[in-house]
Amino acid sequence: xxxxxxxxLNRWYEYMDKHDFTILDELLAEEVxxxxxxxxxxxxxxxxxxxxxxxxxxxxxxxxxxxxxxxTSNQQIMLEFTxxxxxxxxxxxxxxxxxxxxxxxxxxxxxxxxxxxxxxxxQMMEMLENFKK
Amino acid sequence: xxxxxxxxLNRWYEYMDKHDFTILDELLAEEVxxxxxxxxxxxxxxxxxxxxxxxxxxxxxxxxxxxxxxxTSNQQIMLEFTxxxxxxxxxxxxxxxxxxxxxxxxxxxxxxxxxxxxxxxxQMMEMLENFKK
Numbered sequence: 001x002x003x004x005x006x007x008x009l010n011r012w013y014e015y016m017d018k019h020d021f022t023i024l025d026e027l028l029a030e031e032v033x034x035x036x037x038x039x040x041x042x043x044x045x046x047x048x049x050x051x052x053x054x055x056x057x058x059x060x061x062x063x064x065x066x067x068x069x070x071x072t073s074n075q076q077i078m079l080e081f082t083x084x085x086x087x088x089x090x091x092x093x094x095x096x097x098x099x100x101x102x103x104x105x106x107x108x109x110x111x112x113x114x115x116x117x118x119x120x121x122x123q124m125m126e127m128l129e130n131f132k133k
Numbered sequence: 134x135x136x137x138x139x140x141x142l143n144r145w146y147e148y149m150d151k152h153d154f155t156i157l158d159e160l161l162a163e164e165v166x167x168x169x170x171x172x173x174x175x176x177x178x179x180x181x182x183x184x185x186x187x188x189x190x191x192x193x194x195x196x197x198x199x200x201x202x203x204x205t206s207n208q209q210i211m212l213e214f215t216x217x218x219x220x221x222x223x224x225x226x227x228x229x230x231x232x233x234x235x236x237x238x239x240x241x242x243x244x245x246x247x248x249x250x251x252x253x254x255x256q257m258m259e260m261l262e263n264f265k266k
Contacts, residue, residue, distance in 0.1 A: 040222060040246045069228070071204045071211050078204050078211040080228065089173060093226060093243060095202070095213065110226060110243040113173045114254065117247060 008098045009070070009077055016061060024050050029103035037092065037111045038121045049107060055127040056109065059120065060090065075099070085123060090116035141231045142203070142210055149194060157183050162236035170225065170244045171254045182240060188260040189242065192253065193223065208232070218256060223249035 008027065015023040033042045034049040043052055060083050069080035077096040082089065092111035098104050111117050141160065148156040166175045167182040176185055193216050202213035210229040215222065225244035231237050244250050 035224075035245070037245045038247045040248065069209065071206050071209045071228075073204050073206050076202065076204045078226075078228070091168075091243075093211075093228070095204075095211070095226070108245075110224075110245045112168070112170045112241075112243045114171045114250060115173065117250065121247065 005070075006072055006075075006077065006098070007102050008096070008104065009072060009079075011102075012077075012079075012096070013067075016057065016067075019057065019061070021050070021054055024053060027102075027104050028053075029099060029101070029105045032104055033106050035106070035108035036124075037109045037117060038124070051128070051131050053107065055124055055131055059085070059123045059127050060092075085119050088115055088119040089113075090120055092116075092120075138203075139205055139208075139210065139231070140235050141229070141237065142205060142212075144235075145210075145212075145229070146200075149190065149200075152190065152194070154183070154187055157186060160235075160237050161186075162232060162234070162238045165237055166239050168239070168241035169257075170242045170250060171257070184261070184264055186240065188257055188264055192218070192256045192260050193225075218252050221248055221252040222246075223253055225249075225253075 011023060011027055028046045028049055030046050032046055032049045033044050034052050035042050043049060063083060065081060065083040067079050067081050071078040075098050079094045082091050090111055092109060095108040096104055097106040111120055144156055144160055161179045161182055163179050165179055165182045166177050167185050168175050176182060196216060198214060198216040200212050200214050204211040208231050212227045215224050223244055225242060228241040229237055230239040244253055
């Protein structure tokens, strides 16, 4: 069965392709919750979620980033990705839930292996410092 | 759209529910590849994959383990789970690919947050030692 991709997914790919952060303003619901791969505590709201996603895009999206798998059903999307940063492979997933208005209400990221998580953590801390300046 | 669950998924839930390891013999393809959340190098083949899955089930499946999300399409399954071990929350995903014979060809696990991965790593090392005895 080949089904059409959800609108949210097409727009997400467009965002990743064009690095156009204004697409996030359209895609994120006001009440969106972001779950980091590293930290337990969720980040709540559109403003902080946008900052985390922009920082993640800057860190992960450079170089060899590629999505390798997509699974979609019932307004839920799982995208698997791989990239290499400083010679360290990072393999991860974006797990996205969206609402009837095609706005993302939950965005969760997990990564493997341990070495990849440590590398991502270090780079994200530095990038978030830059965004807060 | 409510669609019927894939056969593989129903059998997987049965395995997790009954702790019946013989179901793994049926569900795993000979050439199955297992990807650990912690280590980069894949584990290849039915024998070693079964050992890892049994150890993971023993470690994660005890206590508060619950699947919280399932996304399925095109012979791919993503299951999200949560459990608590020694007071540490482990949130993770199983990413499963199966073939036309309803046998699993790839099984990948990712977990978050960092503290959860560290706890899982430590417990898995101990459990795998027991299995190898």
